[in-house]
Amino acid sequence: MTVESVVFYLFATLTLVGAIGVITMRNAVQAVLCLVLTFFSAAVLWMLLEAEFLAVTLVLVYVGAVMVLFLFVVMMLDVDYASLKAGYTKYLPLGIITALALFGGIYWVIRSEVFGVEQMPEPAKHGADYSNVTELGRLLYTDYFFAFEVAGVILLVAIVAAISLTFRGRRDRRGQSVPMQHQASKEERLRVVSMESGPRQDGQEKTEKKKRIRRKKGGGS
Amino acid sequence: MYNLMHLLPEMFLLTAGCVILLIDVFSKDLDRNLTYRLTQLALLTTAIICVVQFPQLQYHLYGRHYVLDPMAGIIKISVIVLAMLALLFARPYILPRRILRGEYYLLHLFAVLGMMVLASGGSMLTLYLGLELLSLSLYALVAMQRHSYQAAEAAVKYFVMGAIASGFLLYGMSLIYGVTQQIHLTDIAAYLAQNDASLTLRFGLVFIVVAIAFKFGAVPFQMWVPDVYDGAPTSTTAFLSSAPKVAAFGLAIRIFGYGFIGIAVDWQGLLIILASLSMLLGNIVALAQSNIKRLLAYSAIAHIGYFLLGIISGTAAGFSASFFYILIYAIMSLGGFGCLIYLGQGSEDVKDIDQLKGLGRKNPWGGLLISFLFLSMAGLPPFVGFWAKLEVFLAVLNAGFIWLAVLGAVMSIIGLVYYLKVVKVIFFDEPETEQKIIAARGLRLGLGLTSLSVVALGVFPSKLLELCRQAFEYL
Numbered sequence: 014m015t016v017e018s019v020v021f022y023l024f025a026t027l028t029l030v031g032a033i034g035v036i037t038m039r040n041a042v043q044a045v046l047c048l049v050l051t052f053f054s055a056a057v058l059w060m061l062l063e064a065e066f067l068a069v070t071l072v073l074v075y076v077g078a079v080m081v082l083f084l085f086v087v088m089m090l091d092v093d094y095a096s097l098k099a100g101y102t103k104y105l106p107l108g109i110i111t112a113l114a115l116f117g118g119i120y121w122v123i124r125s126e127v128f129g130v131e132q133m134p135e136p137a138k139h140g141a142d143y144s145n146v147t148e149l150g151r152l153l154y155t156d157y158f159f160a161f162e163v164a165g166v167i168l169l170v171a172i173v174a175a176i177s178l179t180f181r182g183r184r185d186r187r188g189q190s191v192p193m194q195h196q197a198s199k200e201e202r203l204r205v206v207s208m209e210s211g212p213r214q215d216g217q218e219k220t221e222k223k224k225r226i227r228r229k230k231g232g233g234s
Numbered sequence: 235m236y237n238l239m240h241l242l243p244e245m246f247l248l249t250a251g252c253v254i255l256l257i258d259v260f261s262k263d264l265d266r267n268l269t270y271r272l273t274q275l276a277l278l279t280t281a282i283i284c285v286v287q288f289p290q291l292q293y294h295l296y297g298r299h300y301v302l303d304p305m306a307g308i309i310k311i312s313v314i315v316l317a318m319l320a321l322l323f324a325r326p327y328i329l330p331r332r333i334l335r336g337e338y339y340l341l342h343l344f345a346v347l348g349m350m351v352l353a354s355g356g357s358m359l360t361l362y363l364g365l366e367l368l369s370l371s372l373y374a375l376v377a378m379q380r381h382s383y384q385a386a387e388a389a390v391k392y393f394v395m396g397a398i399a400s401g402f403l404l405y406g407m408s409l410i411y412g413v414t415q416q417i418h419l420t421d422i423a424a425y426l427a428q429n430d431a432s433l434t435l436r437f438g439l440v441f442i443v444v445a446i447a448f449k450f451g452a453v454p455f456q457m458w459v460p461d462v463y464d465g466a467p468t469s470t471t472a473f474l475s476s477a478p479k480v481a482a483f484g485l486a487i488r489i490f491g492y493g494f495i496g497i498a499v500d501w502q503g504l505l506i507i508l509a510s511l512s513m514l515l516g517n518i519v520a521l522a523q524s525n526i527k528r529l530l531a532y533s534a535i536a537h538i539g540y541f542l543l544g545i546i547s548g549t550a551a552g553f554s555a556s557f558f559y560i561l562i563y564a565i566m567s568l569g570g571f572g573c574l575i576y577l578g579q580g581s582e583d584v585k586d587i588d589q590l591k592g593l594g595r596k597n598p599w600g601g602l603l604i605s606f607l608f609l610s611m612a613g614l615p616p617f618v619g620f621w622a623k624l625e626v627f628l629a630v631l632n633a634g635f636i637w638l639a640v641l642g643a644v645m646s647i648i649g650l651v652y653y654l655k656v657v658k659v660i661f662f663d664e665p666e667t668e669q670k671i672i673a674a675r676g677l678r679l680g681l682g683l684t685s686l687s688v689v690a691l692g693v694f695p696s697k698l699l700e701l702c703r704q705a706f707e708y709l
Contacts (some may be wrong), residue, residue, distance in 0.1 A: 122437040128412060130593075156297040163351055163363040166248060167370060170344045173255070174374030179339035195264075 027054040041087045049080050063139060065117055080130045240295055240302050243283045244350055250276035251343040258336035266335035267302040270305025270325055273339040274318060277346065281314040293707035294356055298418050301356040301488075303641055305705035309353035309484045312424075319344045319680050322668065323572040324469035326674035333378045337690070341378075342473065345371035354445035355488055356408045357418045358418030360556055365403070368481060369396045372474060376466040388465025395458040399448030406441030426496030436500050442489060443504045449482050450538045453511035456706035463531035468583060470526065472571035475534055476564035483560045486545060491553055493709055498548040505546045510638065513645040520603065520652050529652060531569050533611060536649060537563050540642055544626040547633035550706040555625035557702045562622040562691065569607040569684030574599065576677045584588040587656060600671060603685035605657045612653035613646050618623075618691035625699070633671050 031054060034047030052075045059068040153161050238245065254276065258269045263497045279585055284307060292303035321342055328338055341345060346366030357363035357423065371398065377389030413435045444455065451459040463471050490501055516536030523529040544556025575601075577584045577593070584590070595603030610617035623646060627639045673681075 092556050119437075122433050123409075133412075155298070157359070159296045159299050160357075160359045160363055163360065163367060166344065166347065167363065167367050168368050169252075170341070170367060170374075171345070173337060173340060174370060177341075177382065177568075178374060179376055187299075 018062060020056065024054040027051075028058065042084065045080060045083050048083070049076050052076050052080070062136075063143075064145060066149055128184055167197040235326040236296055241300070242692075244289065244347060245278050246283060247280045247347050248275060248342065250279070251340060252342070255340055255345055257408070258340065261336065265329060266334075266339070269336045269339050270321070273343060273354075274321060276343065277314050277318050277321075279320075280346075281311055284310045284314065294420065298420065299357045299360045300354050302354060303705075305484070305487065305706050306353045308557075308701060308705050309480055310350050312344060312564070313353070313477045313480055314562055314570060317473065317481065319568055319572075319683065320469070320473035321475065322676045322680040323472050323568070323575050324487065326677050327578070330379075331381075331467070332377060338375065338378055340369045341375050345375070345386060345473075346477070347662075349484075352479065352481045353484040355485070358411065359417055359531070361485055361488060362400075362403060362407065363480075365485060368399065368478060372396075372470075372478065374444045375470045375473065376462060378470065382465075382467075383624055384465040385467060387588060388467075391458050392462045395448060395617050399445045399455075402441045402448070403445035405447065405558040409438030410440070410497045413438070419488060420709075422493045423496060424626040428493065429489035431497045431500070431513050432664060436497065439494060439500060440504065441498070443501055443508075446482065446486050446489070447484070448543075451533060451535055452508040452538050453515045455535075456512070456515070456535045459511065459535055460528045460531040464525065464527045466567070466575050466579070467674070468527070468571055472568050472575070475530050475571060476568040479538075482696035483541075483557065487553055487557075490545060490548075491706075495548070495709075497646045502546055502548060505542050505637070506638065509539045510641055511547060512542065513534060513642055514539075514666045515659060517645045517649045519567060520602075520649070523652070524587055524610065525585050526574065526590070527566070527571075527586070528569070529656075533649070534567060535654070536645065537567075537611075538648070539627055543638060543642060545629040546635065546638070547629045549629070549633065550709045552626075552629035552702075552708050553709070554702040555629040557705060558695075558699055559622040559626050561702070562688075563616050565684055565691075566607055566611050566619060569681060569688065570611065572677070572680050573600075573604040573607065574654070576604075576673050576681050577671060581692065587659055588666070588706060590656065590659050591663040592660075593671075595707065596665050600673075600681070601660045603681050605660055606654050606685045606688055608653045610692065612650050615651075616689070616692050618688050621692065621699075631637055 019095065028051055031047045031049075031051035035044050035051065038044040038047055052071060056068040056071040056076075251273075254269060254272050257272065258266065261268055288307045288311075289302045289304060294301055297704075307521055321339065322344055324338065324342075324678045328335060340568060345368050348364050348369075348371060349471060351360060352368060353362030353364075355364050373393045376392050377386060379385040396557065396568065410422065414422050416422050448455045463475065464475065510536050510629075516532050516534070516539055520532035520536065521533060522527055537559075540558055541559045544552045544554075544559060546552070573638040590604075593604070606617065608655045610619035613619045623642075627642055630642070
């Protein structure tokens with residue numbers, strides 16, 4: 014057994030343990046930490062495949078930035094996990110059956126004859142002067158430039174969408190907003206109420222008539 | 235170095251989108267008149283560039299990730315025109331509802347860009363990226379009515395379902411990449427011509443078919459359609475149900491027609507199940523609907539069933555019949571949801587069929603135009619919906635699936651009931667209120683354009699049919 018295979022089996026086991034931990038941990042913070050472990054050991058596996066740049070990026074971006082954000086969110090939001098787990102046992106049998114059926118189907122189809130060692134031999138190792146970063150850069154900016162640009166636009170759309178869905182303007186000011194008042198529509202401010210129109214019961218009709226007559230006289234003189 | 239001239243429409247649209255984004259940031263006007271006009275102008279210019287650069291041959295460009303052929307050209311132009319009409323409908327709808335304006339228009343632009351990438355995708359990578367760009371913009375557009383509980387629910391449903399579909403698509407693509415070691419559709423087609431399709435490859439194809447069925451909303455992957463169509467702002471529904479379907483047709487043809495034509499038998503079987511279930515369930519459930527948005531949603535499912543009939547045949551003639559069908563359906567669906575915006579008063583939405591009562595008496599022209607759209611969806615002869623149905627039925631008959639054509643014909647007769655019910659409500663029921671409809675100029679223009687084009691294409695369908703045939707000369 015070479016050193017490489019020892020490293021592979023060690024970190025492959027860690028990846029699996031971490032992944033199982035993510036879905037079984039009761040505490041959300043521990044689940045996120047398990048996810049960190051999974052990503053980290055996956056990064057080591059990539060390193061074995063000579064994908065150094067991707068491995069480093071996985072650690073920097075996912076472990077360093079995304080998972081820290083995850084931790085913040087989990088700690089700051091007061092999520093009611095008990096209510097999330099309601100109905101868990103009810104759907105558990107159905108879930109297990111579906112998962113087993115899917116796993117069986119996939120296992121039956123992807124046997125070693127398609128993805129075995131004979132069909133997919135291990136790629137040849139490169140020399141010490143081979144640079145993974147240079148190769149990636151060359152491919153991304155030449156052969157795959159179109160896909161690369163489109164991926165950039167997807168990130169832009171994600172920013173625009175996220176901001177437009179969450180931004181609600183400054184909330185610390187209590188002053189009037191003139192543009193908002195201009196936008197007020199008739200439907201919001203005006204309520205048309207149909208009133209009953211009949212002879213008045215309280216006898217005020219006569220006095221009003223008198224007033225009207227008096228006003229007319231006053232106008233005439 | 236690459237010659238980037240062929241990429242000009244996409245590059246122009248992206249640059250225009252970024253410039254409008256910056257202009258919008260500094261705009262003080264809450265109605266965003268400038269943003270709206272610039273958006274329409276950008277779309278119009280892109281359409282003109284597409285028309286000028288209309289390809290007569292099939293080009294495989296930029297490392298064969300980008301295909302430019304007549305099909306891509308027609309899809310791009312039609313998607314842009316549909317998006318312009320959708321914006322015409324959207325503006326009077328979002329103004330009184332305080333939906334963020336600038337972002338709404340911009341997300342339309344980016345969605346159109348995604349559809350253009352999708353139509354020209356030459357490899358699995360660009361197809362997936364185009365689909366993601368389109369879907370991401372659409373999720374946000376559905377959620378744009380932020381204070382509405384229903385819209386948020388619809389957006390979450392759409393997002394979860396869409397994410398699952400994208401996951402399926404990626405999983406299928408990764409299996410196929412694993413077997414063939416190719417990412418370009420032409421290479422996959424070449425692999426299939428030389429080798430037998432292994433079980434794993436077919437398994438990957440099943441995942442891709444499922445993902446495409448999710449995106450189209452075909453039964454049994456239709457559960458999101460009624461809720462999303464009903465919950466989303468009507469202007470978004472109008473857009474969602476028209477242009478992206480045309481682009482998704484492009485995705486389906488690139489994969490089935492160009493990539494996997496060698497194992498047509500495999501995907502034909504799956505599509506037959508999807509099509510017959512969609513026609514059955516869509517038409518029968520639509521009979522029971524009293525909410526007009528849900529009625530149109532179920533009718534959309536049924537139409538996807540008819541539309542798939544053409545693809546099932548697996549020939550260029552069948553594909554062109556489906557292409558014709560989806561173009562016509564997009565116009566009708568845009569008009570159908572547009573008429574709901576037209577009928578709405580203030581910030582109230584039209585939901586119930588009863589709200590259409592007596593429309594023909596209060597407002598004869600509006601009632602007539604709306605009836606044209608519904609009669610065309612029903613597939614009655616003078617309107618273009620008839621020609622579209624005829625084409626797909628002929629295609630599936632030529633392919634030898636007589637029972638499918640019979641099922642389609644029976645189902646469209648059942649479908650007549652609910653379309654005619656709407657027309658009956660418009661013309662023969664007593665109006666409940668005497669209120670006249672005062673619609674914005676853009677709405678009247680949009681409704682007139684969609685409705686009259688349904689009539690005009692019904693009288694002269696040959697030109698568009700000819701174009702649809704040209705699109706598949708390079709299959």
